[in-house]
Amino acid sequence: MKATSHAFVDNAHAALGDGQLRRALGNIETGFQRKRAAAKLGLPEFEALRDQAKAIKDHTLAHLDLYLERFETQVHAAGGQVHWARTTDEARQSVLDICRQAGARSVLKGKSMVSEEMGLNDFLQDNGVRPIETDLGEYIIQLRREPPSHIIAPALHLNKEQIADSFRDAHPQFPAERPLSEPRQLVDEARSVLRDAFLKAEVGITGANFLVAETGSTIIVTNEGNGDLTQTLSRVHIVVASIEKVVPTLEDATTLLRLLSRSATGQEFSAYTTLSTGPRRPDDPDGPEAFHVVILDNGRSALLGTPAQDTLRCIRCGACMNHCPIFAAVGGHPYGWAVPGPIGAALNPGLIGIEEAHHLPHASTFCGRCESVCPMKIPLPKIMRHWREKAFEKDMMGTVPRLALWAWAWAAKRPRLYRWTTGPMMAVLGRLGRRKGRFRSVPLAGGWTRHRDFPAPQGQTFQQAWAAHQRGARRKGQ
Amino acid sequence: MTTSHVPAGAHPNDGHAGPRVGLFVTCLVDLFRPTVGFATVALLERAGCRVEVPRHQTCCGQPAYNSGDRKEAAAIARQVIAAFDGYDHVVVPSGSCAGMLRVHYPSLFEDDPDWGPRAQDLAGRTHELTSFLVDVTGVQAVNDQRHDATVTYHDACSGLRELRVKAQPRQLLASVAGLTLLELPDTETCCGFGGTFCVKYPEISDRMVTEKAEMVASTGADTLLAGDLGCLMNLSGKLHRLGKAVSARHVAEVLAGMTDVPPIGAADGGDRR
Numbered sequence: 001m002k003a004t005s006h007a008f009v010d011n012a013h014a015a016l017g018d019g020q021l022r023r024a025l026g027n028i029e030t031g032f033q034r035k036r037a038a039a040k041l042g043l044p045e046f047e048a049l050r051d052q053a054k055a056i057k058d059h060t061l062a063h064l065d066l067y068l069e070r071f072e073t074q075v076h077a078a079g080g081q082v083h084w085a086r087t088t089d090e091a092r093q094s095v096l097d098i099c100r101q102a103g104a105r106s107v108l109k110g111k112s113m114v115s116e117e118m119g120l121n122d123f124l125q126d127n128g129v130r131p132i133e134t135d136l137g138e139y140i141i142q143l144r145r146e147p148p149s150h151i152i153a154p155a156l157h158l159n160k161e162q163i164a165d166s167f168r169d170a171h172p173q174f175p176a177e178r179p180l181s182e183p184r185q186l187v188d189e190a191r192s193v194l195r196d197a198f199l200k201a202e203v204g205i206t207g208a209n210f211l212v213a214e215t216g217s218t219i220i221v222t223n224e225g226n227g228d229l230t231q232t233l234s235r236v237h238i239v240v241a242s243i244e245k246v247v248p249t250l251e252d253a254t255t256l257l258r259l260l261s262r263s264a265t266g267q268e269f270s271a272y273t274t275l276s277t278g279p280r281r282p283d284d285p286d287g288p289e290a291f292h293v294v295i296l297d298n299g300r301s302a303l304l305g306t307p308a309q310d311t312l313r314c315i316r317c318g319a320c321m322n323h324c325p326i327f328a329a330v331g332g333h334p335y336g337w338a339v340p341g342p343i344g345a346a347l348n349p350g351l352i353g354i355e356e357a358h359h360l361p362h363a364s365t366f367c368g369r370c371e372s373v374c375p376m377k378i379p380l381p382k383i384m385r386h387w388r389e390k391a392f393e394k395d396m397m398g399t400v401p402r403l404a405l406w407a408w409a410w411a412a413k414r415p416r417l418y419r420w421t422t423g424p425m426m427a428v429l430g431r432l433g434r435r436k437g438r439f440r441s442v443p444l445a446g447g448w449t450r451h452r453d454f455p456a457p458q459g460q461t462f463q464q465a466w467a468a469h470q471r472g473a474r475r476k477g478q
Numbered sequence: 479m480t481t482s483h484v485p486a487g488a489h490p491n492d493g494h495a496g497p498r499v500g501l502f503v504t505c506l507v508d509l510f511r512p513t514v515g516f517a518t519v520a521l522l523e524r525a526g527c528r529v530e531v532p533r534h535q536t537c538c539g540q541p542a543y544n545s546g547d548r549k550e551a552a553a554i555a556r557q558v559i560a561a562f563d564g565y566d567h568v569v570v571p572s573g574s575c576a577g578m579l580r581v582h583y584p585s586l587f588e589d590d591p592d593w594g595p596r597a598q599d600l601a602g603r604t605h606e607l608t609s610f611l612v613d614v615t616g617v618q619a620v621n622d623q624r625h626d627a628t629v630t631y632h633d634a635c636s637g638l639r640e641l642r643v644k645a646q647p648r649q650l651l652a653s654v655a656g657l658t659l660l661e662l663p664d665t666e667t668c669c670g671f672g673g674t675f676c677v678k679y680p681e682i683s684d685r686m687v688t689e690k691a692e693m694v695a696s697t698g699a700d701t702l703l704a705g706d707l708g709c710l711m712n713l714s715g716k717l718h719r720l721g722k723a724v725s726a727r728h729v730a731e732v733l734a735g736m737t738d739v740p741p742i743g744a745a746d747g748g749d750r751r
């Protein structure tokens with residue numbers, strides 16, 4: 001996927017001006033925050049589970065090579081194949097090769113953020129293989145040729161009228177006057193279109209929430225059941241997943257599953273939790289004839305041993321973005337890459353480079369709410385600060401802010417001089433602002449005063465006033 | 479401006495044996511609102527502390543730290559650590575700056591054998607004001623304070639999440655006669671200040687502070703209180719710009735009974751807007 005993260009400011013500007021988007025984002029609080037809070041309340045051991053989950057992933061990441069190799073061995077033992085991909089190019093090529101071998105002209109796709117990262121849909125399309133998204137949200141944004149704006153709710157930014165319009169354009173086979181104002185009608189129409197595709201499927205591509213080293217199984221969680229159909233009705237099942245999805249055992253996977261849906265949608269469990277282990281065995285009633293797992297690195301292994309390693313614990317529940325005030329203001333698209341929100345700000349600089357992604361870790365108040373809700377206890381603000389330090393080392397700050405910071409720090413390290421200069425400055429500002437108590441504009445502070453008044457200082461600094469107070473007290477004491 | 483912000487009744491409290499407390503006044507309080515500093519001193523002295531204000535302090539270093547300039551942040555942190563050496567406690571009328579000293583200084587000097595232990599030591603002695611009063615000195619109530627107002631309280635993010643400051647200011651406010659607290663619908667959402675964030679990403683910050691300010695106004699409170707001057711300047715600036723008749727004060731002013739000065743961003747002579 002081609003990143004547009006460098007254009008964050010312009011894209012955020014556009015997003016802030018979009019009234020429809022603002023209404024859509026307004027649903028996050030009721031849709032996600034309250035449901036998560038209720039689910040957490042309903043599970044007394046939630047906090048203990050977070051610690052367990054963190055320990056499982058930390059252990060796995062410390063022995064990542066071991067568990068990935070064990071996973072590969074077990075996939076082979078079950079009759080499947082593993083394809084390692086260092087880059088998204090290699091991963092896309094692997095997928096295309098498998099599709100060609102299978103003689104597929106179209107492929108079904110379950111929701112997969114890694115396939116977004118790979119830019120898989122465009123690549124397949126350009127190479128004569130038509131991808132059909134089967135997750136309703138993904139299907140909608142595919143029709144609109146938009147990237148997802150949220151990792152678990154890809155069409156979060158849209159309202160149902162926009163979706164109905166897209167359906168009318170894309171489905172000329174239905175009567176033009178049909179009613180599409182109810183969500184149910186939209187779901188039914190998508191279902192009837194997709195049914196046909198399901199029945200003709202050659203290849204089905206899904207992502208994976210977990211790869212289980214112990215058994216060679218891949219696990220997906222869905223609410224629509226489309227993932228099951230994608231992988232069981234197709235002759236060939238391809239799983240695309242990134243390296244950090246591996247966990248040692250099924251037991252570990254269930255621990256993480258208990259946190260995943262609760263943190264994501266507030267469900268105790270998603271409607272479908274599907275395990276796939278190899279292709280169909282002789283006495284299985286259904287299942288694919290071939291089973292492939294494409295495992296992508298794309299820069300992740302380089303994060304091991306760095307402060308950004310903790311991002312690899314992520315289970316992509318979306319809780320951090322659901323509680324992020326920046327995400328709530330601008331939505332997912334301005335982040336400009338497959339993963340938006342706080343986890344995007346912490347992860348993407350490591351994968352697409354700090355030059356491309358430098359705005360992401362800077363566009364945060366460090367309010368810390370993301371970290372407080374992250375089921376995997378990822379210290380997201382701390383990792384964002386790590387990227388800010390990298391950007392600073394690379395001198396990416398811009399001359400004026402750099403100089404301002406330097407001058408401020410220079411003075412802050414010289415308390416006496418600091419007092420001498422700030423005292424008179426505050427006295428002047430205090431005098432100027434005395435009548436109204438605030439300023440509507442202040443030179444060099446346009447970023448502040450364009451949107452809000454600037455409170456005037458009281459005039460005397462505390463240090464001055466305190467010194468005077470101490471002198472007075474001493475005189476009284478004499 | 480020469481008006482003195484030294485309140486009557488704030489006398490240095492030497493000559494008795496309470497704990498020796500160093501006041502880290504914070505750069506914003508120092509420059510913009512000394513009243514908060516005096517209110518803090520008064521509250522600490524009433525709690526039986528001997529308060530001193532080390533001269534060798536300016537700022538906690540967050541502007542550098544949050545801009546990715548670790549070196550300058552560490553230089554400023556060393557200055558603070560040295561200035562507050564030897565105090566029984568260090569008290570800060572800001573959750574954000576207290577969080578910097580308590581949580582971030584130790585991580586700044588993680589691998590430093592000399593400064594690491596000193597940073598740890600300072601961290602263990604440092605407290606946000608309301609949490610110090612309630613959790614350390616055991617103050618349950620402020621005595622003989624009256625403030626006739628309906629107020630709402632904004633939980634500033636660092637204090638809330640890094641230091642677990644939430645119940646303490648409410649407990650103390652509950653003992654102020656005449657004061658009614660109307661809670662904000664969503665107290666845990668950031669106001670959009672974020673230090674340099676608000677001038678680096680002004681439009682996003684504006685959306686955040688606008689929503690927060692409207693939420694504040696919707697409570698019907700006539701005064702907004704908080705424990706961090708940064709958030710208060712941001713919110714009061716927005717409330718004024720939106721023409722909302724809500725005034726803003728640091729919680730220490732109300733707890734110490736120092737509300738004879740105009741609210742933040744308001745003119746002398748009782749301008750409430």
Ligand code: SF4
Nearest residue numbers: 314315317318320374
């Ligand atoms: S960073 Fe944490 S909260 Fe965000 S998606 Fe990943 S696991 Fe969920």
